[in-house]
Amino acid sequence: MAHTRLRPPTMADVARQAGVSHQTVSRVLGDHPNVRDATRARVLRAIEEMGYRRNFSARALATRRTRTLGVVASDTTLYGPASTLFALEEAARAKGYLVSTVSLRKLTMESLSEALDHLSEGGVEGVVAIAPQRSAVDALAELRHPFPVVIVGGGPGVDITCVGVDQHLGARLATGHLLAAGHRTVWHLAGPEDWQEAADRAAGWRDTLEAAGVEPPMLLRGDWSPLSGYRAGQELAGWVGRGLTAVFVANDQMALGVLRALREAGVRTPQDVAVVGFDDIPEAEFFAPPLTTVRQDFSAVGKRGIALLLDLIEGRPPATAPRVEIEPQLVVRASTFPYAAQPDGTPL
Amino acid sequence: MAHTRLRPPTMADVARQAGVSHQTVSRVLGDHPNVRDATRARVLRAIEEMGYRRNFSARALATRRTRTLGVVASDTTLYGPASTLFALEEAARAKGYLVSTVSLRKLTMESLSEALDHLSEGGVEGVVAIAPQRSAVDALAELRHPFPVVIVGGGPGVDITCVGVDQHLGARLATGHLLAAGHRTVWHLAGPEDWQEAADRAAGWRDTLEAAGVEPPMLLRGDWSPLSGYRAGQELAGWVGRGLTAVFVANDQMALGVLRALREAGVRTPQDVAVVGFDDIPEAEFFAPPLTTVRQDFSAVGKRGIALLLDLIEGRPPATAPRVEIEPQLVVRASTFPYAAQPDGTPL
DNA sequence: CCGCGAATTGTTAGCGCTCACAATGACCTC
DNA sequence: GAGGTCATTGTGAGCGCTAACAATTCGCGG
Numbered sequence: 124m125a126h127t128r129l130r131p132p133t134m135a136d137v138a139r140q141a142g143v144s145h146q147t148v149s150r151v152l153g154d155h156p157n158v159r160d161a162t163r164a165r166v167l168r169a170i171e172e173m174g175y176r177r178n179f180s181a182r183a184l185a186t187r188r189t190r191t192l193g194v195v196a197s198d199t200t201l202y203g204p205a206s207t208l209f210a211l212e213e214a215a216r217a218k219g220y221l222v223s224t225v226s227l228r229k230l231t232m233e234s235l236s237e238a239l240d241h242l243s244e245g246g247v248e249g250v251v252a253i254a255p256q257r258s259a260v261d262a263l264a265e266l267r268h269p270f271p272v273v274i275v276g277g278g279p280g281v282d283i284t285c286v287g288v289d290q291h292l293g294a295r296l297a298t299g300h301l302l303a304a305g306h307r308t309v310w311h312l313a314g315p316e317d318w319q320e321a322a323d324r325a326a327g328w329r330d331t332l333e334a335a336g337v338e339p340p341m342l343l344r345g346d347w348s349p350l351s352g353y354r355a356g357q358e359l360a361g362w363v364g365r366g367l368t369a370v371f372v373a374n375d376q377m378a379l380g381v382l383r384a385l386r387e388a389g390v391r392t393p394q395d396v397a398v399v400g401f402d403d404i405p406e407a408e409f410f411a412p413p414l415t416t417v418r419q420d421f422s423a424v425g426k427r428g429i430a431l432l433l434d435l436i437e438g439r440p441p442a443t444a445p446r447v448e449i450e451p452q453l454v455v456r457a458s459t460f461p462y463a464a465q466p467d468g469t470p471l
Numbered sequence: 472m473a474h475t476r477l478r479p480p481t482m483a484d485v486a487r488q489a490g491v492s493h494q495t496v497s498r499v500l501g502d503h504p505n506v507r508d509a510t511r512a513r514v515l516r517a518i519e520e521m522g523y524r525r526n527f528s529a530r531a532l533a534t535r536r537t538r539t540l541g542v543v544a545s546d547t548t549l550y551g552p553a554s555t556l557f558a559l560e561e562a563a564r565a566k567g568y569l570v571s572t573v574s575l576r577k578l579t580m581e582s583l584s585e586a587l588d589h590l591s592e593g594g595v596e597g598v599v600a601i602a603p604q605r606s607a608v609d610a611l612a613e614l615r616h617p618f619p620v621v622i623v624g625g626g627p628g629v630d631i632t633c634v635g636v637d638q639h640l641g642a643r644l645a646t647g648h649l650l651a652a653g654h655r656t657v658w659h660l661a662g663p664e665d666w667q668e669a670a671d672r673a674a675g676w677r678d679t680l681e682a683a684g685v686e687p688p689m690l691l692r693g694d695w696s697p698l699s700g701y702r703a704g705q706e707l708a709g710w711v712g713r714g715l716t717a718v719f720v721a722n723d724q725m726a727l728g729v730l731r732a733l734r735e736a737g738v739r740t741p742q743d744v745a746v747v748g749f750d751d752i753p754e755a756e757f758f759a760p761p762l763t764t765v766r767q768d769f770s771a772v773g774k775r776g777i778a779l780l781l782d783l784i785e786g787r788p789p790a791t792a793p794r795v796e797i798e799p800q801l802v803v804r805a806s807t808f809p810y811a812a813q814p815d816g817t818p819l
Numbered sequence: 820c821c822g823c824g825a826a827t828t829g830t831t832a833g834c835g836c837t838c839a840c841a842a843t844g845a846c847c848t849c
Numbered sequence: 850g851a852g853g854t855c856a857t858t859g860t861g862a863g864c865g866c867t868a869a870c871a872a873t874t875c876g877c878g879g
Contacts, residue, residue: 131617133835144859149837157857176617179594180531181835184864189528191571191593199557200753205548209574216573221593223539223571225564226557245539245569246527269479269524349757379757386759405548409697409727411734411759481865492829497867505827529865532834 132173141169152177183246192220192432193242195235196253197227201347202375202404203419207253207275210425218433223247230259232266239268249432251275256317271435275428277319284435286428286447290320293417293451294327297371297399300415300453302335304460306369306397310362312343312355312381314373324373324401340366345377352377356384363390368397369459375400375407375416382410382458397459412457423449480521489517500525531594540568540780541590541618543583544601545575549695550723550752551767555601555623558773566781571595578607580614587616597780599623604665619783623776625667632783634776634795638668641765641799642675645719645747648763648801650683652808654717654745658710660691660703660729662721672721672749688714693725700725704732711738716745717807723748723755723764730758730806745807761804771797 138145143162150158151166158166169175183189192215198204212222223245225238235252242250249271254260260277274285301309311328314321325342332339343358345351352372359370359381372378378400382392390396392412400407403418427447433439486493491510498506499514506514517523531537540563546552560570571593573586583600590598597619602608608625622633649657659676662669673690680687691706693699700720707718707729720726726748730740738744740760748755751766775795781787 135835145836146838146860147858150858153837157855159857162857174615174617176591178532178835179592180528180535180537181864182837183528183594184526184532184866185835185837187528187864200550200553202548205553209547212572212574216589221571221589223569224560226560241564241569243524244527246531267522269522349754353757376754379754383757383759406697406724406727406754409701409731411731483865493866494830494868495828498828501867505825507827510827526865529834530867532836533865533867535834 131178132175134175134177137166137169137173137175140173141166189246189248190220191245191247192222192429193239193245193247193250194222194224194253195227195230195238195242195250196224197230199226203276203402203421204253204255206419206421207424210421210423211251211253211275211428212425213422214425214429218429220429220433230254230256230262232262235259235262236266239266243269249273249436251428251432252277255320256315257319257322258317260319271432273428273432273435275424284431284445286424286431287320287449288419288424288451289448290323290451291327291330292448293401293419293453294324294371295331296451296453297401297415297417298328298331300455301369301371301397301399301459302331302337304369304397308332308337308340308366308369310340310343310359310367310370312345312352312359312370312372312377314344314377315346316344321373328371345373345380347374347376349376349380349383352380353384354380356381357388359396360385360388360390363388363395368395369399370396371399371401373401375402375404375410375414378414378416378458379406379410382412382414386411393457393459399459403454407454408456410458415456415459416454418452418454420449420451479526480523481526482523485514485517485521485523488521489514537594537596538568539593539595540570540777541587541593541595541598542570542572542601543575543578543586543590543598544572545578545607547574551624551750551769552601552603554767554769555772558769558771559599559623559776560773561770562773562777566777568777568781578602578604578610580610583607583610584614587614591617597621597784599776599780600625603668604663605667605670606665608667619780621776621780621783623772632779632793634772634779635668635797636767636772636799637796638671638799639675639678640796641749641767641801642672642719643679644799644801645749645763645765646676646679648803649717649719649745649747649807650679650685652717652745656680656685656688656714656717658688658691658707658715658718660693660700660707660718660720660725662692662725663694664692669721672719676719693721693728695722695724697724697728697731700728701732702728704729705736707744708733708736708738711736711743716743717747718744719747719749721749723750723752723758723762726762726764726806727754727758730760730762734759741805741807747807751802755802756804758806760806763804763807764802766800766802768797768799 134145134148138148148166151163196204215222227234251273253275255276274283276287277285298309313325329339343355345355372381400414400416403416407414407416482493482496486496496514499511544552563570575582599621601623603624622631624635625633646657661673677687691703693703720729740746748762748764751764755762755764
């Protein structure tokens with residue numbers, strides 16, 4: 124007969140019902156060998172009947188493992204961080220870990236410290252920080268924490284394990300693509316100075332030009348937003364006819380703003396000015412014109428990040444170098460090549 | 472003298488160091504009154520010196536509370552779900568709860584069931600499901616789980632507490648805006664049939680037209696993607712000059728595709744056809760032309776969702792109705808009104 | 820200077836699980 | 850049939866904390 128049970132059943136309850144000891148129940152749940160099939164079946168039936176679920180806290184206390192990882196991130200509504208977050212969670216879950224997230228509005232020393240405390244109180248065994256700003260990386264390096272930390276998207280220099288896409292290579296692909304198409308030089312609209320990825324992309328752009336014997340033109344800066352791209356685009360429009368025929372924009376959102384400003388200034392893309400972005404956000408294919416851009420493999424970043432963190436947690440020597448770089452990929456569309464395919468596959 | 476300590480210090484270690492009982496340490500940490508200031512100071516100093524941190528699992532086991540909530544979501548790289556996720560985490564953290572996320576690629580019965588199991592194994596006290604598809608809501612209603620569940624963005628009908636933006640009202644705002652601007656009728660590009668929000672927006676559109684004594688024209692369907700909007704836009708372009716002067720598109724991404732298709736067909740926006748979107752993604756302001764759209768207050772959704780879940784967890788009678796609706800807001804831009812302000816504030 | 824209530828501190832038992840080890844039984848070999 | 854081995858199951862001791870209760874101390878009126 125079913126009576127209301129105030130407390131959820133414990134392992135001992137199940138054991139009693141199945142006529143075994145609690146340890147045998149534990150063995151069944153832990154997939155230990157050396158449990159007779161008949162016994163296992165009896166236990167499983169009791170578990171099923173009573174709707175038993177192993178108590179997380181008791182288990183964690185006894186094993187000293189919570190199997191929970193923390194992630195600290197900011198700007199999680201942007202495509203890049205959101206994709207990274209998704210990839211990290213998926214990779215962690217595949218390894219049997221739970222992920223607790225803290226999304227910050229700003230990665231300051233203070234907010235980071237609070238976030239790590241919060242996660243620490245939550246018993247995480249390690250943390251992945253999506254920290255693209257140098258200042259955030261520095262803060263992280265200073266902060267004391269009782270668990271290993273892996274940084275995604277951050278820069279080198281500090282003594283923390285990092286994973287990220289090879290931004291320098293991405294920028295070389297973008298800039299090289301434009302040079303190969305016959306442009307004499309390539310302008311660059313960079314991201315905020317403090318961002319490691321912005322710096323790496325700018326460096327890749329500069330190095331490619333210099334390797335080709337071209338003096339890099341003036342560098343413009345935006346803040347990743349379409350609005351800042353729009354403003355930079357207005358400025359860029361003023362240089363058309365004075366040597367500007369190609370622009371490498373440090374992300375797709377700013378490229379959107381640039382495209383709009385150019386269009387409003389009567390500048391045609393790609394006939395007058397070719398534009399390349401970075402990220403390959405889903406909308407990029409539908410910009411006017413569809414945007415040539417650099418695609419990052421976030422899923423790979425997530426997998427490597429989690430793998431690295433688990434190595435650290437389990438005290439294994441990290442399987443790879445402390446700095447892991449994932450290769451990006453150039454996606455060519457009509458913003459640099461007028462005959463590139465339409466979104467639905469038909470030529471323009 | 473400092474020697475390497477293999478195990479992190481326990482409360483008993485701190486107590487010994489401070490010359491008190493572990494219980495007094497617990498009192499200090501728990502902010503209990505009735506601890507003499509001198510004692511408190513001594514304990515705090517010991518904690519500081521030893522770098523003590525309270526063990527999460529032991530605490531959770533003793534209190535039977537993990538103070539952890541779960542969130543199940545899908546499509547977390549899209550603006551809407553990502554914003555909701557962010558808002559939920561922020562609201563939960565403000566209440567002292569940790570959030571564990573599971574991001575699914577598809578919300579099927581099977582994946583949902585696995586997600587709830589995974590969270591359950593992780594000891595969550597309750598779950599918020601971002602489940603915009605009806606099928607997902609139905610699956611959730613069928614699934615047994617040992618904790619309360621609140622649905623965000625889902626529909627009514629089932630016996631689960633829901634929070635969401637009032638989509639019907641949003642659609643009325645959008646459609647009414649177009650009618651007020653003098654359009655004789657408004658076409659609609661809806662989202663996938665299975666999505667509650669798509670259905671509500673379509674219903675709001677239809678109701679507004681009928682209230683105005685207008686027979687709703689043929690309804691088009693997309694899948695939220697820019698590509699599907701592009702295809703629908705090509706079809707819509709064929710109706711220009713045959714009564715089509717205004718379109719309400721069920722989200723901004725599809726609206727982007729529609730705008731592009733119209734432009735390619737030589738149709739001007741807003742002079743020939745006015746377009747309204749839904750969501751107000753950050754890029755919407757930079758579409759060509761800037762998009763009139765409906766803004767949703769995700770932060771409010773997050774707060775109400777968490778509040779509701781905590782009510783359920785703590786056995787309080789829910790402070791509000793089982794179905795909470797947040798009011799959306801119309802944002803007018805140039806896609807419906809040629810004199811709307813430019814992104815940077817200057818008139819066109 | 821005793822006694823009483825309030826403030827402060829200590830003691831004892833779990834919370835529900837896993838681990839290490841002990842115990843049981845089945846089966847086999849010589 | 851004694852002794853040994855292996856597979857299977859049970860027992861006891863924590864894991865590190867909080868909650869309930871017991872004990873101690875302090876201040877102060879009588």
